[in-house]
Amino acid sequence: MKDNRNQPFNQQYELKNAPPSAELENTPDGGEEYSLNDDRRVKVLSPGAMVAKRFFRNRIAVLGLVILSFMFLFSFVGGLIMPYAEDQLFYRTEYQNKEYAGVVKNDELRFETADGQSFDSAAQAYTVLALQQNKDSFEFLGVEYKIVTEGEDLYRITDAAGTTLGIAFKDVVASSVEGQNISFDLRLSALKASANGDASFTVDGVSYELDENGVLTSGGDEIAFISRYVVNPIMSDVFLSRDFKEQLIVSLEEGHDAFKFTDADGTESEYKINYRADVKTWSVMKATETRTYDTYASPNRKHWLGTDRNGMDMLTRLMYGGRVSLLIGFIVELIASVLGMIMGGVAGYFGKWVDNLIMRIVDIFYCIPSLPIIIILGAAMDALSVPPKLRMIYLMLILGFLGWPSMARLIRGQILSLREQEFMVATEAGGINVSRRIFKHLVPNVIPQMIVSVSMGIGSTIITEATLSFLGLGVKFPFASWGNIINDVNNTYVLTNFWFIWIPAGLLILLTVLAFNLIGDGLRDAFDPKMKR
Amino acid sequence: MTTEYNTTAGVPAAGKSEDILVVNNLKKYFPIKGGIFGRQVGTVKAVDDVSFRIKRGTTMGLVGESGCGKSTVGRTILRLNDKTAGEVLFDGVDIFALSREKLRRMRPKLQIIFQDPYSSLSPRLPIREIIGEGVREHGIVPNAELDDYLSDIMKKCGLQEFHKDRYPHEFSGGQRQRICIARALAMNPEFILCDEPVSALDVSIQAQIINLLNDLQNQFGLTYLFISHDLSVVEHISDTVGVMYLGSLVEYAETTKIFDKPLHPYTQALFSAIPVPDPNYKMNRIVLEGSIPSPANPPSGCKFHTRCQNCMEVCKYVSPEWIEVENGHFCACHLHNNAEQNAAAQETMEKAKADGKK
Numbered sequence: 001m002k003d004n005r006n007q008p009f010n011q012q013y014e015l016k017n018a019p020p021s022a023e024l025e026n027t028p029d030g031g032e033e034y035s036l037n038d039d040r041r042v043k044v045l046s047p048g049a050m051v052a053k054r055f056f057r058n059r060i061a062v063l064g065l066v067i068l069s070f071m072f073l074f075s076f077v078g079g080l081i082m083p084y085a086e087d088q089l090f091y092r093t094e095y096q097n098k099e100y101a102g103v104v105k106n107d108e109l110r111f112e113t114a115d116g117q118s119f120d121s122a123a124q125a126y127t128v129l130a131l132q133q134n135k136d137s138f139e140f141l142g143v144e145y146k147i148v149t150e151g152e153d154l155y156r157i158t159d160a161a162g163t164t165l166g167i168a169f170k171d172v173v174a175s176s177v178e179g180q181n182i183s184f185d186l187r188l189s190a191l192k193a194s195a196n197g198d199a200s201f202t203v204d205g206v207s208y209e210l211d212e213n214g215v216l217t218s219g220g221d222e223i224a225f226i227s228r229y230v231v232n233p234i235m236s237d238v239f240l241s242r243d244f245k246e247q248l249i250v251s252l253e254e255g256h257d258a259f260k261f262t263d264a265d266g267t268e269s270e271y272k273i274n275y276r277a278d279v280k281t282w283s284v285m286k287a288t289e290t291r292t293y294d295t296y297a298s299p300n301r302k303h304w305l306g307t308d309r310n311g312m313d314m315l316t317r318l319m320y321g322g323r324v325s326l327l328i329g330f331i332v333e334l335i336a337s338v339l340g341m342i343m344g345g346v347a348g349y350f351g352k353w354v355d356n357l358i359m360r361i362v363d364i365f366y367c368i369p370s371l372p373i374i375i376i377l378g379a380a381m382d383a384l385s386v387p388p389k390l391r392m393i394y395l396m397l398i399l400g401f402l403g404w405p406s407m408a409r410l411i412r413g414q415i416l417s418l419r420e421q422e423f424m425v426a427t428e429a430g431g432i433n434v435s436r437r438i439f440k441h442l443v444p445n446v447i448p449q450m451i452v453s454v455s456m457g458i459g460s461t462i463i464t465e466a467t468l469s470f471l472g473l474g475v476k477f478p479f480a481s482w483g484n485i486i487n488d489v490n491n492t493y494v495l496t497n498f499w500f501i502w503i504p505a506g507l508l509i510l511l512t513v514l515a516f517n518l519i520g521d522g523l524r525d526a527f528d529p530k531m532k533r
Numbered sequence: 534m535t536t537e538y539n540t541t542a543g544v545p546a547a548g549k550s551e552d553i554l555v556v557n558n559l560k561k562y563f564p565i566k567g568g569i570f571g572r573q574v575g576t577v578k579a580v581d582d583v584s585f586r587i588k589r590g591t592t593m594g595l596v597g598e599s600g601c602g603k604s605t606v607g608r609t610i611l612r613l614n615d616k617t618a619g620e621v622l623f624d625g626v627d628i629f630a631l632s633r634e635k636l637r638r639m640r641p642k643l644q645i646i647f648q649d650p651y652s653s654l655s656p657r658l659p660i661r662e663i664i665g666e667g668v669r670e671h672g673i674v675p676n677a678e679l680d681d682y683l684s685d686i687m688k689k690c691g692l693q694e695f696h697k698d699r700y701p702h703e704f705s706g707g708q709r710q711r712i713c714i715a716r717a718l719a720m721n722p723e724f725i726l727c728d729e730p731v732s733a734l735d736v737s738i739q740a741q742i743i744n745l746l747n748d749l750q751n752q753f754g755l756t757y758l759f760i761s762h763d764l765s766v767v768e769h770i771s772d773t774v775g776v777m778y779l780g781s782l783v784e785y786a787e788t789t790k791i792f793d794k795p796l797h798p799y800t801q802a803l804f805s806a807i808p809v810p811d812p813n814y815k816m817n818r819i820v821l822e823g824s825i826p827s828p829a830n831p832p833s834g835c836k837f838h839t840r841c842q843n844c845m846e847v848c849k850y851v852s853p854e855w856i857e858v859e860n861g862h863f864c865a866c867h868l869h870n871n872a873e874q875n876a877a878a879q880e881t882m883e884k885a886k887a888d889g890k891k
Contacts, residue, residue, distance in 0.1 A: 047657050047700055422653035425613055426713075430667035430720060431640025440666070444657040 051448075054526040061522020067515035071508070075322030084313045086320040087478040090303070091311065092294040097272060100286035101240060103252065104230045109153070109168045114184050119157065119166035127157055127168055151195020156188070167191070171214075172230050176222040176242040186223075190216050194226045213246060248273075252282060296498050306500040309488050310477075318504055321480035325512070328396055328465045328481070329458040335400025337454050340407025345446075347408065348415025349438060358408065365405040374398060378473030388476040395474055399461060410453055414446045448527035452520050459516030466509055482509045553589040553724055553756045554610070558582050559619035561602075561609045565829060577829045579605040581780035582619075584855070587724075587773070592750065592757040594771030594788070596764055596803070598825055602780040603760045604648075607726045610758070611643050612636060623724065641671050644717035648729035650709035654701035660687075661697040664716045673721050683719065689752070690715040691745060707738035711745070718749060724756045731766060739763075743770055764807050768792055776800045779836045780828050782855070786862035796864040798841050835867065843868060847875075850882040 055061055079086075109128055113119040123140055130138040130147060137146045145165070148156040153170035171194060173187050182190075189203045193210045200209045208218045214226035225242045229249050233240050244261055251259040251273060262268045272285040293311035297303055305314035347358035377398060381391055418424060419442070427437045462482075468474030469483025477484070485505040489495050495502065561580035564573045579602045587593045595603050608614045610621050612628050621628045623643060631639060647653035654663055665683050668674060674682045684694045690711045701709060710730060717725050727746065731739040743766060749755060761767050767774060768788060775785040776797065784797040795801045802819040809816065821840045826832055832839050838848035845867060853865045854874060867878060 046659070047702070422647045422649055423655040425608075426645065426647065426653055426716065427655075428613055429611055429640060429643070429645045430670070430716070431637040432666060432670055433637070436666070436670070440658065440662075441655050445655075 051523075051526045055522050058522045058525060060518050061526075064515040064518025064522060067511050068519065071322060071326065071512050071515065074508075075319055075326055078319035079316070079323060082313075082316045082319060084316040086316060086480060087312060088316070089311045090294040090297075090307055090313065091291045092297070094290045094292055095270075095287040096290055097285040098288045099234045099283055100238070100271065101231055101233050101248070101284040103248065103273075103282035103284060104232075104280065106170050106172055106228055106230050109155075109170060110172070111166055111168050112184060112187060113166040114164050117163070117165045123157075124166075124168070127155070131155065131168070150188075150192050154191050154195045164188075171195075171226050171228055173216070173224050173226050174231070174242070174245065175224050176216075180223075182224055190224065190226060215242070215246070248284060296494075296501070299500055305504055306498070308485070308501060309494075314485075314500060314504065317480040317485055318482070318508060321482045321485050321505065322508060322512075324392070324475055324479055324481040325462050325465060325483070325509070328392070328399070328475075329462045329516075331396045332399040332403060332461045332465075333454045333457045335396065336403030336457065337407050337450060339400070339404035340409075341411055341446075341450065343404065344408035344411025345415055345438065345442070348412040349419065349442065351416075351419075355412070359412070362405040362408055365402070368402070370402045373402070374468060375471070375473055378468065378471075382473075388479050392475055392479060395465070395468070399464060403457065403461070407450070407453060407457075410449060411446055414449055415442055418442055418445050448523075452524045452527065455516050455523060456520035459513040459520070462509065462513055462516075551588055552586040553624060554587040554758070555622040556586065556606075556610060557584050557620045557622070559584070559606065559609060559621060560617040561605055561614060562617045575829050578780050578831060579828060580609060580617075581828075581831075583777070583780075583782050584619075585775055585782060585785055587756055587758060589723075589756055590750070590754045591772040592759050592770050594767035594774040595758060595760045595777060596762060596767050596774060597777035598803075599762060600825060600828070601777045602828070603762075603777055604728055606777070607645070607728050607758060607760050611645055611726055613645075638671070641667065641673065641720035642723045643726070644720050644722040644724070645726045645728060646710075646713050646717050646730045649733050650706050650713055651701075651733075653713055654709060656701055659698050659700055660692075660712055663701070663712060664719050667716070667720050671720065673719070686715050686719045689749065690718065691741070706734050707741060710734060710738070710742050714742070714745065714749070718753075722755065724758070727757055727759045727761075729761050730759075732761065732763060739766065746770065764804065776803065779825060779831055781836060781865070782863075783837065783866070784862075784864045786859075790859070790862050796858055796862065796869055797837075797866045798843050798868070799837050802842075835865075847878050847882050850885040851878045853878075 466483030475481035562576040565575040567574040835848040
């Protein structure tokens, strides 16, 4: 019916008269001849694959991705590899010199009264006097005493009848066994043997041996130790073994000022000897082990980045802190973007009063000064002593709830412009149902902007969390976060002396936020279809 | 492999009226909001009292200047906009009386092809989804046959099977427009609104698309409302032509009649602007003075009187009636009034003048 018209006046007329199959450039007419620029030779890329391709061509963005991957490995895998727990405390042993024993060289005569005899101190004084005058007898209160020299610095005092009243001596017989007394007879015999250099003697039918070091044994059992030195412990509950005394005296005589001694339990300790001339006493100091928290330890083989003020391993804390910081970043952004998506989507899609209402709510949220609110809430949680774990969850909720308006605004703007696009009119004309229109046509077109905004947002959330934790309002001990690690630096002393406390944590925050921003920029460029590279 | 899906759309079923689409006194006014409280301070009369009917299996062309309301008419017919007044009957069913769900079920029968093939395809869906989602949504073919059906439709529209997994950004403008056509065609429509489908394409591609539309019409018996400001295209494709000026239809007739003998001064001016590919041809351009008036504040009387070369006194006061000058040739102009109508118009003018002077 239209073919009858015969008014050719433009180029289309020529074209329309050509056979239809020749006009349709892609009509498959059975021929399988494909030209060089055939579509089938070109690899088909979905929009997602194109974005990935463009993203991976952006070197700086890939650098961001590498940094971020490292951060994830460091935080989530590192914590598993590290042998230490998040809040494991470390101790260090310190040695303190404590006064342990006192040593006096006995230069005065000591007296011992024989069993059942009387030999009082006045008589003892006369004995000293008589010895100084080289007399071998003296009279005191009408009683005659005789002094029998038994050896060097060993005297036996008898009465006129020759009964032994007591002995005067300078060498000390110290019992080797704790709590055991040495009888008068044994003491006398031992001192005699020591003075005369006898190797053995018998008292009350028991035979004793004495070696050149002054060790008195009986049938192999140590009984006592004879020495000119008197060794007394400073602490009354400490018993000084014969071995210790022997070694101490040997060191003294050889003029050493320190020696090592392994006690019966097998612990070796170091002892120092000081001679105090004013009281003519050697004081023995023992280096005692004390366990303290290993705070602010410099980096070493055990703690690669040292320890913090609580004595926890810094590297481990950084790993666990990374977990918390990244997790908070992600969860907060997740909450914010889900809320923002719903609110912005509803506002943009339905428009009219719904849009008006939601946007006014957004405006109100923008008016809320978020930092004071968070500070107040933090203080309130302090006052209510909320458990640290719960506190962390609250923090995420609060930050997420304060963060959605900007996302909502972004999404709304996008939806508003998309809604008027012709492909949305086409879905309306095609009778496509509402949910499919929203989730298949609108959402995929909003996702790019959302991803960019979220990846940038995570960075700033990490910063916010660090700030709050630094102020002591965010993540609390025992949980670590990069922010509260830096919180340790609250004075110049720590700042200047313990670089390993704050530099690594600061660096991690810096790198992570930088990485998120680089990725965000890279994604924005990649999602921009106008960027052809 | 290629199953023929014969549509029954082209065969007028018994009992169905000959006119597939009837538009009666359609009006669409857009409010102008202003002031602090967003009060309505005026209306843009985008479509002001338009009536026409389209016969099954034919094409009606709708022409006019930019901004004269052609697209708004189209979109209002499909109820993509709300109407202000009037009625639209599709197969005797009032489109605006349908519930949302019934309208949604009705949608496949009325399809649309857009002017801009770039913004009318969802950028993140593969072609398979773009064309097939409506088919699946409305269960036009069983799911098992969907793939073959799509291949078939795409071939008919000059696309190839392997294009299915591609995304819109991989196609040229002409190919995209074919995709749009395939999307509309896949719904098994009876009526397609072609909203300037070729104006964004270059001339050689325009011809391809026009021929494709023609072929498809012959094959499926489709009905088109073809909106365009390109008169030669309209002349080529249309059976009847309506000419719009400032929201109203000024002339309507069969294509041959209206091109042979345009009655309305606006139509005459419009058609005189059709270029002729002959350098020696002396064109008798009727040059219209001024620009199209604002539809928010249209002139009184005949809307065209401000630019009309044949303007009479009566035109300034009385808007002309829609009269059938010849058989099937409608026009709204005082030049073609009969005596009775002229008398009535004069009377109205006198009254208006008298009112105006007070």
